[in-house]
Amino acid sequence: MNEQILRINDLAVHFYMDTRIVPAVDGVSFSVSRGETLGLVGESGCGKSVTALSIMRLLPSPPARIVRGEIWFKGENLLDKTNEEMRKIRGNDISMIFQEPMTSLNPVFTVGYQISEVIMQHQNVSKKEALERAIEMLRMVKIPLPEKRIKQYPHQLSGGMRQRVMIAMALACNPELLIADEPTTALDVTIEAQILELINELKERFGSSVIMITHDLGVVAEIADKVAVMYSGRILEQADVHSIFNNPKHPYTQGLLETIPDIDLPRGQRLKEIKGVVPLPDEIKVGCRFKSRCEYVRAECMVDEPPLMQVGSSLVRCWNYA
Amino acid sequence: MLKYIVKRIVLMIPVVTVMTLIVFSIFYFAPGDPVSRIAGPNVTPEVYESIRRKYGLDQPFIIQYLRFMKSVIEGDLGVSILQERPVIEMIKERxxxxxxxxxxxxxxxxxxxxxxxxxxxxxxxxxxxxxxxxxxxxxxxxxxxxxxxxxxxxxxxxxxxxxxxxxxxxxxxxxxxxxxxxxxxxxxxxxxxxxxxxxxxxxxxxxxxxxxxxxxxxxxxxxxxxxxxxxxxxxxxxxxxxxxxxxxxxxxxxxxxxxxxxxxxxxxxxxxxxxxxxxxxxxxxxxxxxxxxxxxxxxxxxxxxx
Incomplete structure (x- = not known):
């Protein structure tokens, strides 16, 4: 359980745009142990997906470039791998589920082909065996009539079904790490619950580790063992899931938790929000990244950025705990 | 798939009909009188009229078009004036x-x-x-x-x-x-x-x-x-x-x-x-x-x- 499967050290990814350089991810470190689920939380544009795509080495380059850091996976730095070595890892050892089930499957190939293809790519099996495995995978992700479904095309399936197919495809080679990038954002709430339950169940069965990227703390509560809260390319707080929900330290984490609507809220009362928007990573020159939206802002926040500090069992990047 | 192909082919019929109508009209309304070309300059009105009737040129436009279509469907595109051979044969060669x-x-x-x-x-x-x-x-x-x-x-x-x-x-x-x-x-x-x-x-x-x-x-x-x-x-x-x-x-x-x-x-x-x-x-x-x-x-x- 304690064996670290993934360890990211000081990862920095810059986007080289025409007129400026945007540091989308700026010194992010975290680790995932075998069988563990890490929730990577934050608002849109905070660098969650860029972090995930860096692990897969799937960032479009140009404009993106990994300028600093290490990504250790099972004792090897993925950033030192050749493209060919990396290709063999993708889909086999590490696989990924994306946000948009409607557009993430290829419209001109059958579901069965798209699943069996990944099996044939990484394992030495015949077409027939791969197709049988594909049926088995569809059954595992609880798609009814899998023998019929493998002959169908993505447009004949609903959004929830397509995301199940994506999961089947991602898990087809029994990967040790599954990265799920907002897998339920585009789905109905009822389907969302089913998909999360499915990911949890399959994770147990295969013993995979999961990185769950989301902006929804409800999803995190459902699935994560530990949580990293990202903001503007940095991790602001990192702790186990109980500490995050029961004893949030960083003002941003507290703010996020307060924005969860309460069903007992009196009618007509405004929902809570964190005022302002996430600043672009290149807009902050000095001080804490959250200072412009923070209720507890202090003098030092304006000048210096706080380091990640150990507070109890949590890591927090805030001067209020110094 | 078969249904789709059949549908496509059925939809072809009106397009071909309009196309043949246009082609036929061009030659119907083109200047020049085919009868006087066949009969030559010195012809009596009676002979002229009988030739006109023989080739069906006295019929209204729509009848002439339908007769034309009938022979097209039968694979008869007429006879070349110059070579005096069936047009369809010449096209088959080319x-x-x-x-x-x-x-x-x-x-x-x-x-x-x-x-x-x-x-x-x-x-x-x-x-x-x-x-x-x-x-x-x-x-x-x-x-x-x-x-x-x-x-x-x-x-x-x-x-x-x-x-x-x-x-x-x-x-x-x-x-x-x-x-x-x-x-x-x-x-x-x-x-x-x-x-x-x-x-x-x-x-x-x-x-x-x-x-x-x-x-x-x-x-x-x-x-x-x-x-x-x-x-x-x-x-x-x-x-x-x-x-x-x-x-x-x-x-x-x-x-x-x-x-x-x-x-x-x-x-x-x-x-x-x-x-x-x-x-x-x-x-x-x-x-x-x-x-x-x-x-x-x-x-x-x-x-x-x-």
Whole structure:
């Protein structure tokens, strides 16, 4: 359980745009142990997906470039791998589920082909065996009539079904790490619950580790063992899931938790929000990244950025705990 | 799928009807009196009238059209005034020649356009891309007949690799086919490139990469199959254009194709032949479009099943 499967050290990814350089991810470190689920939380544009795509080495380059850091996976730095070595890892050892089930499957190939293809790519099996495995995978992700479904095309399936197919495809080679990038954002709430339950169940069965990227703390509560809260390319707080929900330290984490609507809220009362928007990573020159939206802002926040500090069992990047 | 094909073919009927109506009208309303041409200048009104009645020319327009359609359906396109042979026979001789050159040109188009378009898209904004795209720009700008003359000058006259003109062996077909192929390849390669660039941005291409597939599988299978969908539509239109549009090339290379037959007949005022070849050419354009539609449905399951 304690064996670290993934360890990211000081990862920095810059986007080289025409007129400026945007540091989308700026010194992010975290680790995932075998069988563990890490929730990577934050608002849109905070660098969650860029972090995930860096692990897969799937960032479009140009404009993106990994300028600093290490990504250790099972004792090897993925950033030192050749493209060919990396290709063999993708889909086999590490696989990924994306946000948009409607557009993430290829419209001109059958579901069965798209699943069996990944099996044939990484394992030495015949077409027939791969197709049988594909049926088995569809059954595992609880798609009814899998023998019929493998002959169908993505447009004949609903959004929830397509995301199940994506999961089947991602898990087809029994990967040790599954990265799920907002897998339920585009789905109905009822389907969302089913998909999360499915990911949890399959994770147990295969013993995979999961990185769950989301902006929804409800999803995190459902699935994560530990949580990293990202903001503007940095991790602001990192702790186990109980500490995050029961004893949030960083003002941003507290703010996020307060924005969860309460069903007992009196009618007509405004929902809570964190005022302002996430600043672009290149807009902050000095001080804490959250200072412009923070209720507890202090003098030092304006000048210096706080380091990640150990507070109890949590890591927090805030001067209020110094 | 079968239902789709049947539907396409049924939809062809009104198009062909309108097409034949237009062709028929052109010759019906064209100046000149066929009766006086048959009868000669010194004819009595009685003889004139009997000839008119014999050929059914006294009937109203719609009756004449229906009789014309009846014989077209029976495969009778009339008799050539000049050669006094059935038009259908003359077309049967000429059409295969045009088709040979057209299809060979079409093949050359594909063999050049797809790799060039894909490579230009994958290597976007590099020297390779610029080279491909300036080549295609040149190709779209040069008229087919002029390209034909250039090819003839260098490869037939100077290098003597191919015969200058005529028809008979496969070597006679190469230069005109290349003239057609290169011009069409230019426009098609540009289409393939822009279509590929669009597809390469799609989520499913990223998914394919995330599966650890070989890059060539990602490009040539996952991306290209999607990118070809709009290209097929264009190619359907071009196929018709190739068959109907090789007139200038057939004249330059002295190839006895249907385009040449039509031009010769127009000059000789051999109206039945002109009319017949027009019907055959327009039908083949319509047919090419239907083929493209069917191919379209084969590639894109979303069309097949809706």
């Amino acid at each position: 059409l295969p020649v045009t088709l040979e050159i057209g299809l060979l040109g079409f093949l050359i188009t594909f063999l050049i356009a797809i790799p060039a378009g894909v490579i230009a898209a994958v290597k976007k904004n590099t020297m390779v891309d610029y080279l491909c795209m300036s080549g295609t720009l040149l190709g779209t700008a040069i008229p087919t007949f002029w390209l034909g003359m250039l090819l003839m000058y260098f490869f037939a006259y100077k290098l003597r690799w191919f015969p200058i003109s005529g028809y008979g062996t496969i070597r006679h077909l190469i230069l005109p086919s290349f003239a057609i192929g290169l011009t069409n390849a230019a426009i098609t390669a540009r289409m393939v490139r822009s279509s590929m660039l669009e597809v390469l941005k799609q989520d499913y291409v990223r998914t394919a990469r995330s599966k650890g597939l070989l890059e060539k599988v990602v490009i040539y299978r996952h991306a290209l199959k999607n990118a070809l969908i709009p290209v097929i539509t264009l190619m359907g239109l071009r196929l018709g254009w190739i068959i109907g549009g090789s007139v200038a090339l057939e004249i330059i290379f002295s190839i006895p194709g249907i385009g040449r037959l039509m031009v010769d007949s127009i000059l000789a005022r051999d109206y039945p032949v002109v009319q017949g070849s027009m019907i055959v050419l327009t039908s083949s354009i319509i047919l090419a479009n239907i083929l493209a539609d069917i191919l379209y449905a084969i590639v894109d399951p979303r069309i097949r099943y809706s």
